[in-house]
Amino acid sequence: MDQPQYQSYWQSIFEWNSIFMFVPMMLGIVGISLLIAHLILKRKKRPSKPYLVLIVAGYLLYFGVPSAFQGLMLLFMFTTIPTVQTMDVIFSIIYVPIVGFSFTIIGILLIVKPPSVRALYRKYFD
Structure with a gap:
């Protein structure tokens, strides 16, 4: 399969395998899971x-x-x-x-x- 051709570097950083897409996505998933765990524990008063x-x-x-x-x-x-x-x-x-x-x-x-x-x-x- 051919690699996509981009007009500029800024178009290529939004690929799924780019570090600029992967790292914020993983930090968001980890942050949301910590927030959900904190809210559940706060509701149970622990x-x-x-x-x-x-x-x-x-x-x-x-x-x-x-x-x-x-x-x-x-x-x-x-x-x-x-x-x-x-x-x-x-x-x-x-x-x-x-x-x-x-x-x-x-x-x-x-x-x-x-x-x-x-x-x-x-x-x-x-």
């Missing part, structure tokens, strides 16, 4: 902070673990294939594992660190 922290940690892990796994695969690829060990290849694809590992670490810290989340965990799983 504290929303520990639940929202768990939801945010879940989103961070959902987006971070696949990128971190891809980073581990890239590390394996860098060590085994000698033609990929050039610095321009490494620097051009190294941002994916960095984002993945940072999302994963922040998500794990949000689950483990706050005492309100630990109390919520003990309430339902102990």
